[in-house]
Amino acid sequence: MKHLIDPTDLTLNEIDDILALAERIISDRPAYAEVAKGKKLATLFFEPSTRTRLSFEAAMLELGGSVIGFSSADSSSTAKGESVADTARTVEKYADIIAMRHPKEGAPLVASMNVDIPVINAGDGGHLHPTQTLTDLLTIKETTGRLSDLTIGFCGDLKFGRTVHSLIKQLSRYENIRFILISPQELQIPDYIKDEVLIKQHKDFREVERMEEVIGELDILYMTRVQKERFFNEADYIRLKDSYILDMEKLKNAKQDLKILHPLPRVNEISVEVDKDPRALYFAQAEYGKFVRMALMMRLLHLAEPQGKGEGTC
Amino acid sequence: MLKVDAIDKGIVLDHIKANHSPQVFHYLGLADMDCPVAIMRRVKSNKLGVKDIIKISDKIDIDLKVLGYLDPDITVNIIEDGKTIEKKKLELPEEIVNVEKCKNPRCITSVEQEIDHIFRLADREKRIYRCIYCDSAAPKR
Numbered sequence: 001m002k003h004l005i006d007p008t009d010l011t012l013n014e015i016d017d018i019l020a021l022a023e024r025i026i027s028d029r030p031a032y033a034e035v036a037k038g039k040k041l042a043t044l045f046f047e048p049s050t051r052t053r054l055s056f057e058a059a060m061l062e063l064g065g066s067v068i069g070f071s072s073a074d075s076s077s078t079a080k081g082e083s084v085a086d087t088a089r090t091v092e093k094y095a096d097i098i099a100m101r102h103p104k105e106g107a108p109l110v111a112s113m114n115v116d117i118p119v120i121n122a123g124d125g126g127h128l129h130p131t132q133t134l135t136d137l138l139t140i141k142e143t144t145g146r147l148s149d150l151t152i153g154f155c156g157d158l159k160f161g162r163t164v165h166s167l168i169k170q171l172s173r174y175e176n177i178r179f180i181l182i183s184p185q186e187l188q189i190p191d192y193i194k195d196e197v198l199i200k201q202h203k204d205f206r207e208v209e210r211m212e213e214v215i216g217e218l219d220i221l222y223m224t225r226v227q228k229e230r231f232f233n234e235a236d237y238i239r240l241k242d243s244y245i246l247d248m249e250k251l252k253n254a255k256q257d258l259k260i261l262h263p264l265p266r267v268n269e270i271s272v273e274v275d276k277d278p279r280a281l282y283f284a285q286a287e288y289g290k291f292v293r294m295a296l297m298m299r300l301l302h303l304a305e306p307q308g309k310g311e312g313t314c
Numbered sequence: 315m316l317k318v319d320a321i322d323k324g325i326v327l328d329h330i331k332a333n334h335s336p337q338v339f340h341y342l343g344l345a346d347m348d349c350p351v352a353i354m355r356r357v358k359s360n361k362l363g364v365k366d367i368i369k370i371s372d373k374i375d376i377d378l379k380v381l382g383y384l385d386p387d388i389t390v391n392i393i394e395d396g397k398t399i400e401k402k403k404l405e406l407p408e409e410i411v412n413v414e415k416c417k418n419p420r421c422i423t424s425v426e427q428e429i430d431h432i433f434r435l436a437d438r439e440k441r442i443y444r445c446i447y448c449d450s451a452a453p454k455r
Contacts, residue, residue: 083426104422106447110429125420127448 003112003119004296007130007166012173014299015137022138022288022295024310029062031306032294036065039301042095043069044087044111045122046078046102051264051286052122052131056099059293063303068095085114092117097301100124118300126162132263133166134296135289140220142288143259143281148175151217155182156224156244156269158189163263164224165193172201179205180214184240186232210243216253221246223262223282225269247271251279261285318352322396324371327381328389332356335366338388341380341413349373379407383443409434410443414452421448 001014010018025032041060045053048071057067078087084102088111091098098115100108101122108121123129141147152171154164158181168189171177179198181189188207198205208214215221226244228237245268246260262270262282274280298305330338335353344351350371359365370376374392381388382404390402410433416423423429423445433443433452443452 083428084422085426085429102422103420104425105418105420105449106422106445109447110422110426124422127420 001299003108003121004130004300005109005112005119005121006128007133007170009130015134015170018134018292018295018299019138019141021298021305021310022291023142024305025294026142026291028309031309032063032298034064035298035303035306036060036063036301039063039065039097039303040095041065041067041069041297042091042098043067043071043122044091044098044100044102045069045071046073046100046107048072049101049123051289052101052129053099055286055290056120056122056131056293059290059297062290063294063297065096069099084110087111088115088119091115097297120296120300126160129162129166131289131293131296132163133170134292135285136163136167136222136261136263137170138292139261139281139285139288140259143284144219147171148177150176150219151178151180152220152222153180153182153211153214153218154189154222154224155211155246156226157187158183158224159187161224164189164222167222168193169197172197172203177203179203180217181205181207182209182211182214182244183207184209184226184236184244186236187226209240211246211250212243212253215250215258216255218254218258220259220261221254223260223266223269225267245269245271246274248273248277251277254279318354318369320396321369321371321393323374324349324369324393325374325376325378326391326393326398327368327370328365328391329359329362330366330368330388331385332362332364332366334385335368338366338368338381338384341384342376342378344368344370347373347376378402378404380410380413382406383410383413406435406438406441410452414443416445416448416450417453418445418448418450421445421450423447 043053043056053071060067084107092115097118099120099122100111103125105125105127108119108124112119121128121130158164223246258279260280264282335355339353352369354367356364357367378390386404391398392400411430414433415431423431432446434446436442436444
């Protein structure tokens with residue numbers, strides 16, 4: 001693994017290794033406080049982001065490294081017409097690793113093809129967001145203790161949600177995962193995910209329109225935002241919108257050890273009253289994102305683990 | 315009837331679909347080579363009714379991989395001493411570079427003109443190629 005552009009770049013062993021390293025970091029954060037001393041992360045964010053950029057920066061700072069970068073295209077030479085390749089080649093002279101977010105699909109891949117330092121795709125338009133997938137996997141593993149034998153409900157916009165597609169692909173690689181796909185007809189999971197992943201791999205899945213029908217079966221509920229403009233007509237939106245808003249009333253029928261995840265930002269699809277419920281894990285999930293990015297950067301930079309931890313250098 | 319002499323050494327591309335020879339000429343980069351090339355269009359064919367043929371004289375070390383993408387039914391004859399010494403079977407190439415353009419307006423290739431348009435074979439059975447940058451499928455030929 002030289003770069004991380006697409007979640008499928010990672011083998012199952014590499015994913016398990018990153019998650020295991022993240023768990024070791026969580027269990028002894030001070031031990032990892034200087035492993036990246038002298039290393040610089042460049043965060044090249046050509047479009048705004050809160051969680052992803054700050055979690056990358058926090059991750060590098062917690063490893064003892066430092067951070068340079070920009071957080072909008074306006075404050076970079078892109079505004080003067082510079083290409084992604086030239087920006088990356090320049091930044092390579094100043095930094096040891098790049099995390100790039102760009103509105104155009106494939107931009108981080110272009111950067112990775114032009115530099116020798118590792119490039120991490122921190123989101124390229126609506127295409128890929130591999131560190132969100134790692135975040136989701138770590139959250140599930142840390143909070144349930146496993147990545148197999150789970151019933152997972154994905155709720156909301158399953159058609160355009162890149163995090164959902166990516167997580168379904170990755171979870172399909174683990175044993176005995178049941179998928180329940182909760183969405184209005186207009187926003188059902190695309191056929192290619194059904195055909196090329198779920199059906200091809202003989203996965204147990206079913207599609208339903210209402211969360212209320214299935215919430216009692218779920219070990220994990222992965223919420224996403226349903227946007228009004230995605231519906232073909234107002235009547236359908238009014239008929240269905242409440243089915244995709246999680247509130248305490250719906251949670252009455254859920255398991256006591258349900259885990260509620262959301263990639264954030266949340267708008268109104270999870271009522272704020274749910275935030276106090278111990279099953280609400282979306283803010284913890286944001287913190288797991290930092291830990292998994294710490295582990296990922298350690299692996300990409302081939303940093304040695306502190307003495308007595310893990311398996312030493314990779 | 316139009317006659318083109320047999321070649322002593324080179325490559326004969328036969329059974330090109332009628333009127334497709336300019337496209338084959340272009341993608342093989344024959345305009346940039348200094349060898350003699352004859353293009354015959356709309357020649358009578360028992361198999362196709364009408365077909366195109368391209369004869370490339372004096373040169374046999376041409377990268378023909380793209381032909382497998384353009385039209386796997388093209389017959390490739392390698393000629394030495396006036397005789398066919400090899401008939402090459404065309405296969406789908408794993409990758410095509412600057413043959414198709416990605417049409418996805420969200421793809422980085424839509425805004426940065428100097429980037430090569432690269433598609434990789436994603437499904438051999440269905441002959442689907444996908445853009446390496448955005449995963450969009452190449453148009454069906």
